Amino acid sequence: MAELLFIPRSVEWNETSITILNQQKLPFQTEYLELKELEDVWDAIATLKVRGAPAIGMTAAYGLALAAQQYNGSIAEFQKQLQKARTYLASARPTAVNLVWALDRLVKSVAKATSVNEAKTTLIHEAIRIQVEDEDTCRAIGEYALSLFQEGDRVLTICNAGSIATARYxxxxxxxxLAKEKGVHLHVYASETRPVLQGARLTTWELMQAGIDVTLITDNMAAQTMKTKHINAVIVGADRIAANGDTANKIGTFGLALLARSFGIPFYVAAPLSTIDLSTKTGDDIPIEERNPEEVTHLAGTRIAPEGVNVYNPAFDVTPNELITAIITEKGIIRGNYKTALPALFKEEESIETT
Structure with a gap:
């Protein structure tokens, strides 16, 4: 019998506002915020109150739809205001491609609107559709990924690519x-993910809520853990996948891929098609966000480094495609020549849309 799990949600639409789970307060406080203005949405994305590429995209889509409800005048003026809001929201986080993907999808959905009221309604429906589709997508990714694991496997992950980073799952x-639902036991090892500690604060929290077996390690324990705990696989999410399969994900992912190659452990990337950016040819073309030095020099508000020390704080790194065993999407598991396989996924999508 399938087990009913508590799976927290990170984003909800409320007609006149957006409710988000404030991930900055986890795991010590479960706080929900009401976002009512465009600036509130931008701030929530930029300050990591909402995070995870799909969740960022959903929040931005709802934010654009929410802001558009205040726009009036001619349809031409409406489109200008919409583009301005789209550009503003897109500036909140530069690396996660889902942000721009979702915003552009909404703008495209009203490109042929003949009235402002029609456009406003369409934007809301399209944003809701993105969230519904993402839940189905995550379920499909989970089913494909689970086929790669066996009872008792020990799997290492980094950052948080869970239910609070997406619509669900x-x-x-x-x-x-899905393993928990089906009675399959997997043991998860979660890297803490310095400097913002998404693994320690978020991944462990949400997996424990669902009763999933999880062990926390610090980032510099990864090699020792792979060796002594007999890790069977590494699985990570993605913020952007280039056309050749190079993948940007949370800082520390590249290091795990190198370790996995050294130990002969498969290294999997799990991500929806919306994270694949065919316009970005290689990982060298992916913009890497650098964040506030205080994320490194301070811990829980307390300084842990000398005043005036130089800080390098990239939020992401890029794992080269040759280190990736497979990319798991809602359309299946991709291996081998990513330059050929990834574009083929979109040709299939185009074929479905035209039939």
Whole structure:
């Protein structure tokens, strides 16, 4: 019998506002915020109150739809205001491609609107559709990913690619939820993910809520853990996948891929098609966000480094495609020549849309 799990949600639409789970307060406080203005949405994305590429995209889509409800005048003026809001929201986080993907999808949905009221209604419906589709997508990713694991496997992950980073289930964490539902035991090892500690604060919290077996390690324990705990696989999410399969994900992912190659452990990337950016040819073309130095020099508000020390704080790194065993999408498991396989996924999508 399938087990009913508590799976927290990160984003909800309320007609006149957006409710988000404030991920900055986890795991000590479960706080929900009401976003009512465009600036509130931008701030929530930029300050990591909402995070995870799919969740960022959903929040931005709802934010654009929410802001558009205040726009009036001619349809031409409406489109200008919409583009301005789209550009503003897109500036909140530069690396996660889902942000721009969702915003552009909404703008495209009203390109042929003949009235402002029609456009406003369409934007809301399209944003809701993105969230519904993402839940189905995550479930499909989870089913494909679970097929790669066996009873008792020990799997390492980094950052948080779970239910609170998506509509439901997550991407890299989806197989663990589905395994729990089906009575398959998997043991998850979660890297803490310095400097913002998404693994320690978020991944462990949400997996424990669902009763999933999880062990926390610090980032510099990864090699020792792979060796002594007999890790069977590494699975991570993605913020952007280039056309050749190079993948940007949370800082520390590249290091795990190198370790996995050294130990002969498969390294999997789990991500929806919306994270694949065919316009970005290689990982060298992916913009890497650098964040506030205080994320490194301070811990829980307390300074842990000398005043005036130089800080390098990239939020992401890029894992080269040759280190990736497979990319798991809602359309299946991709291996081998990513330059050929990834574009083929979109040709299939185009074929479905035209039939």
């Amino acid at each position: 997550g991407t890299a964490l989806a197989p663990f939820y």
